Amino acid sequence: MKSTLSIISALILSAFMSSCHDVREYADDPRGNFEALWTILDEHYCFFSQKDIDWDAVYDTYARRIGPEMTGEELFIVCADMLDELRDGHVNLSAAFNTSYYRKWWSDYPQNFSLRLIEESYFNFNYRQSSGMLYGILRENIGYIYYGSFANPVGEGNLDNVLYFLKNTQGLIIDVRDNGGGDLTNVRTLVSRFITRPTVVGYISHKTGPAHDAFSEPMEITYNPADIGRIRWGKPVIVLTNRSTFSAANNFASVMKLLPGVRLVGATTGGGSGMPYSSELPNGWGVRFSACSMLDAEGRSTEAGVEPTEGCVVDMDPLQALSGKDTILEFALDLLQNPR
C-alpha cells in the first residue's frame, strides 16, 4: 500500500514537473520587442518562400539599428521598416501613436477611380443605395452596382431587391474599385447569385508549424448557389477593378474572373490573398500579418493581384475624367453592348 502510494505520488510529481510547457518570454525593451516581432513573423508569416524573402538577412540588417536607449518612436520606425520588407498590405504594426502600412502596393499605381465622377456624371446624384451598395441603371440600359467595402454586410433580401430592380437591363457592371476588402462571407453571399451549381472557387492553406515551408495541403473552397427562391443573375457581368481592389475584394475578383460570362475590366488588383492573423509585442503594440494563403480556383496565388481578362486592361484617362468620362466604365459599357 505504502509503495503504491509512493509510486503514484512520484508519477504525479514527475508529470507536474514535466508537463507545464514553457513559452519563450521577451523583455519589454527595444531589443526584446524587436526580437519578439521578428520571431512572430518568422514563425507565422506565410509568404516568405513565394516572395523570396531572406528573413534571416532582414534580421541582420535591422537588428543593427536597435539600441538600448532608443525611444518608442525610433523603435517603431525600425520595426515598420523591417515589416515593409514583406511587401504586404496586410502587415501592420499598431502602437498608440501610429500604425504602419506598406503602401507601395497601391501608391506606385494610378488610382483609376473617382466615385464622385460616377455619382455626378453617370447618375446625376440620382442613384439608389442598399446595404453598402450604390446601384442604378446607366443610360445604355446597363445595370451598375458599386460596392465599396466587403466590410459592409450584404443581406440576401437587399441583393434580391437590387437584382430585381436591375432585371430588365442587358448586363451588369459590379464596380469594386477602391474596395479594400472586409469579410469573406460577403464575397460568398455575392458570388452565390452568379453561380448555378456548387463551384470550387479557390483553395486555402495554413501553416502547420514554425518552419517557413510548413503548410497544410490546400483545401478546396466551394460556394453554393443562392437558395431557390432567391434571384440569381444569368446575364453578362463585368467586374471593374483597380490597384486598390484588395484583400476580400481581390478574392472576389479572382472568383468572379473564372466564372463563365464574367469579365474583369480595369487594372490589376492589389492582391492581399493572405488571411491576416494578429499577435502582439511585450510593449503592447499589435502586429497583423498574412498567415493563411488563399489560391484561386486554378491553384494560383493572387497575392500579387488578379489581372483583368485578356484584352480588358484599361486605365482611367485623367483628361477624359475632366470631361466627365470614366474610361474604364466606358470600356465596360461598350463591351456589354458590343460583345467581342
Place this chain on the structure above:
Amino acid sequence: MKVRKALLSLASLLLCLPASGMRPVADADTAATVVRPVFAAYTLEYGSAHLTDTYLTPLRYEGWHAGFDYQRYQAMRFAPRDWTMCLHMNLSVDKTDNPARNASMWDIMLSADWGMMRRFRPLPGLTLAAGASTGIELGCLYNPRNGNNPASAKAAWTVNLTGFASYSLRIWRLPVTFTYQPTLPVTGVFFSPDYGELYYEIYLGDHSGLTHCAWWGNYFRLDNQLSADLHFGSTNLRLGYHGTVFSSKVNHLVTNRFTHALSVGVSGEWMSVNPRKGLPRKVRMISALY
C-alpha cells in the same frame, strides 16, 4: 418533527436527486436500512488567473478569476461503506490583461466530471479515497484585440485520477472537517486547431487534425481543492482554496492556465425522505465524505 420533515423534503427538491440514489437499502450485516445521505457543497470562488495561449498571443496575461463550484458526494448503492461516487461541476470566468495593460483576454470555462472512489479509514476521523472519474471541459479564451483569430476554443473529454483526504476534528468546540480533493486527468481527447489554422477554415469544412489524444506530455491539468467545513448545526460553512494548473502543447501551440482562488459557500448532508412514510425504525447512515 414536522418542521424537520418539511426541511428534509425541501432539501431533496433542491438537490434533485435521482430516484435510485434516494431509496434506502438494506444492510445485510446489521439488517438495518442503510441510508446514503448526499453531501453537497456550493461555493463561490474568487482569485487570480494567469493565461497564455500562443494561438492568440505569446504574452502572459494576468487578472482575476471568479467561479461557481458544485460538488456532490454519495455512498454507492452496491457497497456503500467502501465506495463513493462524486459529481463535480465548475463554471469560471477569468478576465486578464497583457503586461502593457492595453489589451484584455477573457476566459470562460465549464467543467463537469463524475467518478467513483474506494474509501479507506486508516485512522479515526480520517477518510482517504482514491478512484477514477471522467468528465468534460468546455470553454473559450477570447482576445477581442485580434481580428481573424480572436478566440481559442477549448474542449476535452478526459479520464481522471481522483480522490480525497478528509479529516474531522474539533477546534475549540466547533466540529471542523478538512478535505483535500485533487483531480488529475490521465488521458482522453481534446480539441485544438492547427498551428496557423483560422477558425474560418474550420467553418469552411477543414475538420482534419482537430482532435488529439491526451497524455501528460501534451495535456496536463491538476485541480486542487482544499476546504474546511465548519459544522454549524445541519449546514456547514465551507471555506477553502481552489487552484487549477492547466498546460497543453499540441501543434506547436501552448496554452497555460493557472488559477488560485479562495472559496466560500455552504455544504451539508441531505437526504430525501418521503414525508408520509418517514424514516425506517432501524437506520444506518453512511456518509459519503466523512
